[in-house]
Amino acid sequence: MRLLAAEQGLGPAAAAAAVAVSRQAWLLPGRQLQWAGLTSSASRSAAAAAAAASQSGSTGGGGSGSGGSSSSSSGAKLKAVPERIGFIGAGQMGEALIRGFLKARVSSPGKICCSVRDFDRQDALERIGIGSIFGDATEGGxxxxxxxxxxxxxxxxxxxxxxxxxxxxxxxxxDHLVVSIAAGITLVTLEEALGEGARVVRVMPNTPSLVQSGASAFCLGRHATQQDGELVETLLSSVGFCIQVQEKQMDAVTGLSGSGPAFVYLMIEALADGGVAAGLPRDTALALAAKTVAGAAQMVFSDDETSVLGMVHPGVLKDRVASPAGTTIEGLAELESSGVRGAFIRAVKRAAARSKELAG
Ligand SMILES: NC(=O)C1=CN([C@@H]2O[C@H](COP(=O)(O)OP(=O)(O)OC[C@H]3O[C@@H](n4cnc5c(N)ncnc54)[C@H](OP(=O)(O)O)[C@@H]3O)[C@@H](O)[C@H]2O)C=CC1
Ligand SMILES: O=C(O)[C@@H]1CCC=N1
Known part of the structure; x- marks a missing residue:
């Protein structure tokens, strides 16, 4: 498309617009996208705000800490959640959520309790101020x-x-609202196990919630109210981006954003290895690799003349990096001939399939 515009003697602005037209095919006409309960009309600013928040650094979603309110990663003021929150299990993901909620000041240490099994976990939680720590959930916890x-x-x-x-x-x-973050475990399984009328929400968060840059999806059980959804949305928005989905989409979410951080870490590690192979010291290579990935992701949420719903198509951004007969196109050709694009697609599909298997 860019070549065509150049052939037609179009200037850079017209060429960019031509690219925009070609890229808009990725958005189906009339498609409604919901971001954290916002409809598409508001989503552009939500996405832009999310990007702005992430640009402000790892504590971007942190609140003011006074007056019982905090800022979500979308920039909106959040009320601190007054209800006390319990965690059954507080390992990698549970602790990331607890720390994220505390950093966002959407809750406070005195309003959080945990059921844990081992002393290491107990120590780690005590160090962040959690006073109410109970034992094994199957033994009274x-x-x-x-x-x-x-x-x-x-x-x-x-x-x-x-x-x-x-x-x-x-x-x-x-009176209880039960929020499960377990991969694969369905709402029906949760509702049947917890008894008639149980208010249940299924969430798939990810570990960057720890630094207010999470990406979470949730779906409501049969007896969960709209208020329950808003409450969960308030909590998840305080630690990053959050979107409501249908339950049938949860395995795909798990494969993409639940497992996705690990896929990206592998990519960062490999990029850094490449930098070392090309002659950089390890620490310089790792810092450049990680900052490149973070910056590239932020660019997707930049608001330019080609953006749709507050996002720029990654293909447009890729094309802007690759100069004719330059360095980038050589690297891209290598990635394509190694099947990297297909490998990422298969990784997400396989992780999603595993989530489905975990349903039992
Ligand atoms: N890790 C991730 O990135 C993500 C994980 N998830 C989901 O989060 C859940 C937890 O995963 P993750 O945090 O990685 O796992 P971890 O193993 O790190 O954490 C699970 C914690 O639960 C504790 N636990 C197990 N049984 C009991 C019990 N009976 N009573 C009290 N505590 C108990 C474990 O203790 P012990 O160590 O003693 O066994 C452990 O500390 C999973 O269901 C996963 O699907 C969802 C999204 C992302
Ligand atoms: O690997 C797992 O099973 C969990 C679920 C999503 C991320 N980690």
Missing amino acids: SEEVARFARIIFLCTKPQAMPEVLEALAPHITP
């Missing part, structure tokens, strides 16, 4: 969490969920 909190996050491995749900079920009342 769930009862104590249910007594302490009205919102209960289930953050154990999917394989541990049957016994955790069995232990928790007798203590769940209509």
Whole structure:
């Protein structure tokens, strides 16, 4: 398209517009995109705000800390959530959420409790100020969490969920909202295990929530109210981007944004290896690789003449980097001949399929 514009003697602006037209095919006509409950009419500013927040650094979503409000990563003022929050399991993802909520000041250490199994976990949580730490969820911990909190996050491995749900079920009342982050575990499984009328939300967060740059999706169970959805959205928005999806999309979300950080880390590591191979010291190579990935991701959310719903198509951005007969196109050709694009697609599909398998 760019070549065509040049052949027609168009200037850079007209050429950019021509590229925009070609790239807009990626958005289906009339498509409604929902970002954290916002409809497409508002999503451009939400996406731009998300990018602005992430540009402000790792604490970009952090709140003012006064007056009981904080800022979401979309820049909107969030009210601190008054309800007490319990975590059953607080490992990699549970602790990332706890730290993220605290950093965003959407909750406070006195309003959070955890059920954990080992002393290391207990120490780590005490160091961030959590005072109410209970033992194994299958040995009384769930009862104590249910007594302490009205919102209960289930953050154990999917394989541990049957016994955790069995232990928790007798203590769940209509006042509780149960939020599961377990890959693959369906709303029906959660609702059946927790008993008739249980208010359940299924969430797929990711670990960058720790630094207010998470990407989460959620779906509501049969008995969860709109207010429950708004509450979960408030919490997840405080630690990054959040979007409501249909449950049938949750395995795909898991394969993409749940597992995705690991795929990107592998890419950063490989880029840094390339830098070392080309002669850079390891630390310089790693810093350049990670900053390049972060900056490239932010560019997708930049608002230019080609953007649609606040996003620029990555193909447009890629084309702007690659000069004719330059360095980038040589590297891109190498990636394409190595099948990297297909490898990423297959990685997401395989991870999504594994999420489906975990449903049992
Ligand atoms: N890691 C990630 O990036 C993401 C994970 N998830 C989901 O989050 C969940 C947790 O994953 P992750 O944080 O990685 O796993 P971790 O193993 O790091 O954390 C799970 C924690 O749960 C604890 N636990 C297990 N059984 C009990 C019990 N009966 N009572 C109290 N605590 C218990 C474990 O303790 P112990 O160590 O003693 O076994 C562990 O600390 C999974 O369901 C996963 O699918 C979702 C999105 C992203
Ligand atoms: O690897 C896993 O199973 C979890 C779910 C998504 C990310 N980590």
